[in-house]
Amino acid sequence: MATILIVDDKPINRRLLVTLLPRKHYRTLEAADGAEALALLRRDAVDLVICDILMPTMDGYELVRELRRDPATARIPVIFYTAKYERWEAERLEQLGGVVRHLTKGVDPEEILLAVEKALHDATTRPYPLPAEAYDREHLRLLMDKLAQHVDELEVANAQLRAEVREREMAEAALRDSEARLREVTITLEAQVAARTAESNARAAQLGALTLELLHAEESERRRVAQVMHDSLQQRLAAAKLRLDIARSRISDxxxxxxxxxxxxxxxxxxxxxxxxxxxxxPLVLYNLGLAAALAWLGQQMQEQHGLAVKVQAAPDANPSSEETAVLLFHAVRELLFNVVKHAEVPEARVILEGIHGAVRVTVEDQGKGFDPAATATLDVSKRGFGLFSIRERLEAIGGQFTVESAPGRGTCVYLVAPEAAIAAPPTPPLTLHPEPVPVSEGGLHAIRVLLADDHPVVRSGLVALLHDYPDIEVIGEAIDGVMALNMARQLKPDVVLMDVTMPRMNGIDATRLIVSELPNVRVIGLSMHGNEQMAASMRRAGAVAYLHKGGSPDALVAAIHDAVAQAAPSP
Known part of the structure; x- marks a missing residue:
């Protein structure tokens, strides 16, 4: 197998020959100039050299001269493969230097293969003669002609460059004029943008104020309607139920x-x-017990109504002092949990309430399917109610932050931060209260003395009518709020207090706590329209011995009164 050395400073030219020659089972070597080729020739046996003429460091003619000077390489035939010289110039130098063939780049590949085959076939065992002096003169003349040609080409290029420079100078002058006009336009636009920005900021501030006003108005109306339903409709229904139970106990038909x-x-x-x-x-639990208890109640609701187990982590005193902040965070958490139910496809979620640096932070997280937060910006917010966009808008309107961390398949974690909301426990009413006029009922000495505390007259009258049928129970007074109940308990020392939870001035939880603290022999039974465990637990923590629903069985209420007295009775 013949070895052929390809010498060319252009890799693409070498690649053509390296691809072509192995078709005839030739082995190829590559060099980028004459000097590199000489180094290869000293290390490896080569049968033929195909080289370019004009190359850096050492051109083709210098390479031929060095080959002929070294006895070890003097017998190697050389083919020039170039496009730089005219053919007659190259052929004259070939005759003087012993180059066997000249091929013009771009020639047909078959002609290359034939030339290589002939050069290898005609290779002589005798060394080629050293290039004559005329070889050097011709080489020098050829280089000088090429140099002169390049100088002419350079002068033409310089003339073109000067023309281009003049054109560029004219263009730069025109550009400077345009830039000056542009600066004037920019200044005008910047002034307009500044004015528009100021106007936009003012409108954004107005929008934020309107958002807060809307939130407050919406929640006020919600609370008003809920309060009306609780104070009027539900109480009347409870009283009607009591009256029905009384009638049922007196009818045999x-x-x-x-x-x-x-x-x-x-x-x-x-x-x-x-x-x-x-x-x-x-939810009244939000206003009576605070955000922490309301979130626990919400977790139970989500479990009962939607099958979503919600783990709530919140200290009982981790409540924002601002009622508006608590309301906003509660509704936001409820909407986020609804999103978990609808989209996360997981059976559980976690809610964390904590105070950080004078602010309130609520974290809602799940390990569900997740989503791309950036994609929510393209959704139609008009169809999503109190959704992610609305939560963000309302929080930012009060200077808060709304952050979502989520990715498809990696769950979701949402952080809600409401600033400037100090963490504080619900206020405890003062222990020193002024006595108020107390309505007192006459009764026997041995009956169970009961004090009613409820701000709804229709409920109190129903309870009075119910307990009137039990000779061992005597209603000794009626209080319309927690303050009045505390004063009456101090004055009358009842055996049992039937205590409503939601009342003006002082709620039933705080009133129970104070009564039990001051009067340990008085038993308090919570009685409310609220059926949630948080409210019941709060009443029991305050000291109530029982917690009953107003719409419950009258027999259960009477039994609870008897049980409370039995618990207070001394052991025989």
Whole structure:
């Protein structure tokens, strides 16, 4: 197998020959100039050299001269493969220097193969003669001609460059004029943009104020409607249920009892629907017990209604002092949990309430399917209610932050931060209160003395009518709020206080705490329209011995009164 050395400073030219020659089973070597080729020739046996003429460091003619001077390489035939010289110039130098063939770049590949085959076939065992002096003269003359040609070409290029410089100078002058005009336009535009920006900022501030006003108005209306339903509709339903139960205890007609039972069931259903609607509009547990308890209640609701197990981590005193902040965060968490139910496809989520640097932060996270937060910016916000966009808008309107960390398949973590909301425990009413006039009922000495505390007259009258049928129970007074209940308890020393939870001036939880603290022999029974465990637990922590629903069975209420007294009685 013949070895052929290809010498060319252009890799693309070498690649053509390296691809072509192995078709005839030739082995190829490559060099980028004459000097590199000489180094290869000293290390490897070569049968033929194909080289370019004009190359850096050492051109083709210098390479031929060095080959002929070295006995070890003097016998190697050389083919010039170039496009730089005219053919007659190259052929004259070939005759003087012993180059066997000249090929013009771009020639047909078959002609290259034939030339290589002939050069290898005609290779002589005798060394080629050293180039004559005329070889050097011709080489020098050829280089000088090429140099002169390049000088002429350079002069033409310089003339073109000067013309281009003049054109560029004219263009630069025109550009400077344009830049001056552009600066004037820019200054004008910047002034307009500044004015528009100031106007936009003012409108954004107005929008933020309107957003806060809208949030406040919306929540006020929600709370008003919920309060009306709680204070009027639910209380009247509870009183009606009490009256029905009283009537049922006094009637023996079976048909009439059946109608009373059916009416009671309808009242129970109506009370449940009213209670559910009230909670959806504005959960009273949020206002009575704070955000921490409201979030725990919300977790139970999500479990019962949607099958989503929500783990709530919140200290009982981690409540924002601002009611508006608590309301905003509660609604935001509820919307986020709805999103978990609808989109996350997981059975559980976690809610964390904490205070950080004078602010409140709520974290809502799940390990569900996740989403691309950037994609939510393209959704139609008008169809999403209190959704992500609305939560962000409302939080930013009060200077808060809304951050979402999520990715498809990696769950979602949402951070809600409301600033300037100090963490504070619910205020404790003062222990020193002024006595108020107390309405007192006459009764026997041995009856269980009961004090009623409820701000709804229709409920109090119903309870009085119910307990009147029990000779061992005496209603000794009625209080319309927590303050009045505390003063009456101090004055009357009742055996049992039936305590409503939601009342003006002082709620039932705080009143219970103070009564039990000052009067340990008085037993308090919580009585409320609220059926949630948070409210019941708060009453029990305050000291209540029982917690009953107003729409519950009268027998259960009477039994609770008897049990409370039995617990207080000394052991025999």
């Amino acid at each position: 079976t048909a009439l009892l059946q109608h009373i039972r059916q009416a009671g069931e309808l009242i129970d259903e109506s009370m449940e629907e009213a209670r559910s609607l009230t909670s959806q509009l504005s």
